[in-house]
Amino acid sequence: MRTDLFINNEWRPAASGKRFPVENPATEELLADVALGDAADVDSAALAARACFESDGWRGLSARKRGRLLTKAADLLESRLDEFARLETAHNGKTLFESKIELTMTVNTMRYYGGWADKITGDTLPVDGPFLCYTLREPVGVVGAIVPWNFPLNIASWKFAPALAAGCTIVLKPASETPLTALAVADVLLEAGFPPGAFNVVPGGGSTAGAALVRHPDIDKISFTGSTEVGRQVMRMAAESNKRVTLELGGKSPNVIFADADIPAAVKGAQTGIFYGKGEVCAAGSRLLIEEQVHDQVVEQLAAGAKKLTPGDPLDKNTRLGALVSRKQQETVLSYIKKGVEEGASIVAGGKAVQPNGKGYYVEATVFDGVTPEMTIAREEIFGPVLAVLTFKDFDEGVKLANRSMYGLAAGIWTRDIQKAHRAARAIRAGTVWINSYNVYDSGAPFGGFKASGFGRDLGRDALDGYLETKTVWVGL
Ligand code: NAD
Numbered sequence: 001m002r003t004d005l006f007i008n009n010e011w012r013p014a015a016s017g018k019r020f021p022v023e024n025p026a027t028e029e030l031l032a033d034v035a036l037g038d039a040a041d042v043d044s045a046a047l048a049a050r051a052c053f054e055s056d057g058w059r060g061l062s063a064r065k066r067g068r069l070l071t072k073a074a075d076l077l078e079s080r081l082d083e084f085a086r087l088e089t090a091h092n093g094k095t096l097f098e099s100k101i102e103l104t105m106t107v108n109t110m111r112y113y114g115g116w117a118d119k120i121t122g123d124t125l126p127v128d129g130p131f132l133c134y135t136l137r138e139p140v141g142v143v144g145a146i147v148p149w150n151f152p153l154n155i156a157s158w159k160f161a162p163a164l165a166a167g168c169t170i171v172l173k174p175a176s177e178t179p180l181t182a183l184a185v186a187d188v189l190l191e192a193g194f195p196p197g198a199f200n201v202v203p204g205g206g207s208t209a210g211a212a213l214v215r216h217p218d219i220d221k222i223s224f225t226g227s228t229e230v231g232r233q234v235m236r237m238a239a240e241s242n243k244r245v246t247l248e249l250g251g252k253s254p255n256v257i258f259a260d261a262d263i264p265a266a267v268k269g270a271q272t273g274i275f276y277g278k279g280e281v282c283a284a285g286s287r288l289l290i291e292e293q294v295h296d297q298v299v300e301q302l303a304a305g306a307k308k309l310t311p312g313d314p315l316d317k318n319t320r321l322g323a324l325v326s327r328k329q330q331e332t333v334l335s336y337i338k339k340g341v342e343e344g345a346s347i348v349a350g351g352k353a354v355q356p357n358g359k360g361y362y363v364e365a366t367v368f369d370g371v372t373p374e375m376t377i378a379r380e381e382i383f384g385p386v387l388a389v390l391t392f393k394d395f396d397e398g399v400k401l402a403n404r405s406m407y408g409l410a411a412g413i414w415t416r417d418i419q420k421a422h423r424a425a426r427a428i429r430a431g432t433v434w435i436n437s438y439n440v441y442d443s444g445a446p447f448g449g450f451k452a453s454g455f456g457r458d459l460g461r462d463a464l465d466g467y468l469e470t471k472t473v474w475v476g477l
Helices: 039-054 063-079 081-092 096-119 152-166 180-192 206-215 228-239 263-279 292-308 327-342 395-402 418-427 460-465
Strands: 005-007 010-012 019-024 029-035 131-139 142-146 169-173 199-201 221-225 244-248 254-257 287-291 346-349 366-369 386-392 410-414 432-435 468-476
Touching (some): 005 039, 063 096, 063 180, 081 180, 142 152, 142 206, 152 169, 152 460, 169 206, 206 228, 263 287, 263 292, 287 395, 292 346, 327 346, 395 418, 410 418
Parallel strands (some): 254 287, 410 432
Antiparallel strands (some): 005 010
8 A cells, every 4th residue: 555655756754753544534533644745846747747747748749659558558457446446435434335436536537647648739720811710729837736536536537537638747736635546546547657747646644734825936837626615725825827727616405396296216315325425525416405296105115215314334335324424524524413303304214323333423324304595504514314205396496496505516316207307407507417317427527516516517528628828829821
């Protein structure tokens, strides 16, 4: 297991010599002592990435060669998929079933952007006058990527794959809870043949290593995924040096079930919408909005399903609900459950912490009925397996309720009426709308937020734009 910093293709301890513990949240066992990066290490990594960028060590390679290296790294990662999935489960607590899905997506993302590398082009423009005018698409420079703990390697790949494809070099700071797969993937890139400085990993604290990365003068762009609160701080700090910023932040996504929906399918969608990844998912469908006529029927089926979804050993291939990432996160989730009860909502499934094996930070799949829009559990991101059920009377009220949030990351719509589905998809202000489906992702489909859920996009062609500058060239004829 790799536990040192990865800078300039070398494994190094932190300059301070400090290390920090990484725990398995399902067993409460110590998994590893990882080098604790701080401002000095971020400085070394940023300088290595800058030197690689300026020397053309990476962007100077032909676009085809860069693409081939990314594709080769994807192949190598795929050959070690099971090992990586186990490591992801070990530090995050998510089920092996989920880790395998996400590792597959990571491989796909690396391949997808490997394919893009030699297809990034500018335009020739039909301008007035005796001129040839064209645009070049150039890498933005050195990228600082800061990622959360919920999809540790997958979200990291949403950043490093398009950045590297565009010709940028990168310093990646994983979350302190889950640094192990980000470090392990450095070995994969090293083996694939990436040059020194192209890809660097510095685990460390948010307010130390993370803030140092955002402030560093050799970083041109910050790509951040995390909470809305920290996102605001990142934006403020980045403004001091005019850094480009992409923010993928929190959510409180509505999953809207109209009375004419295929109810069993909608119930299943509502369940995976909130309980996949233990609800520690930015796009979790944490507000379930049900049209009045079908409320009782949906809630009954949902509660029955949630009661069957018992938390268990994440390494068991049949487990579908793992452990929350940390004791702190478990406490946060339990405090929201308490608040939901205090404010008058009623629990129809779950509601408690459990320990299937006598250890670990598990919370039952929890469903609250009778939630009103003013309640805390209807407004704030809980980031756990807790669903808030609200009702609405008609289309307009449903859409209004869906939009009644500071967030706008994702939404689900369940109906058999195709016109209604498209009307709702247009009316709801969110970066992703799923119709008769939920939590579906693809490397080619852009993902990101409206409103307080951030700006810029990960994935798809759109993400590349975040790592490119446009240069306009005029030639007098
Ligand atoms: P967080 O904001 O606490 O931390 C995210 C990252 O930022 C971590 O690496 C952390 O160390 C770092 N950080 C913390 N303080 C910092 C600072 N002052 N300067 C620089 N970096 C700092 O978020 P989290 O608890 O790790 O993750 C959960 C949050 O992430 C949720 O709000 C969730 O919705 C969001 N999220 C969003 C998306 C998306 O695509 N929109 C995806 C996953 C998670």
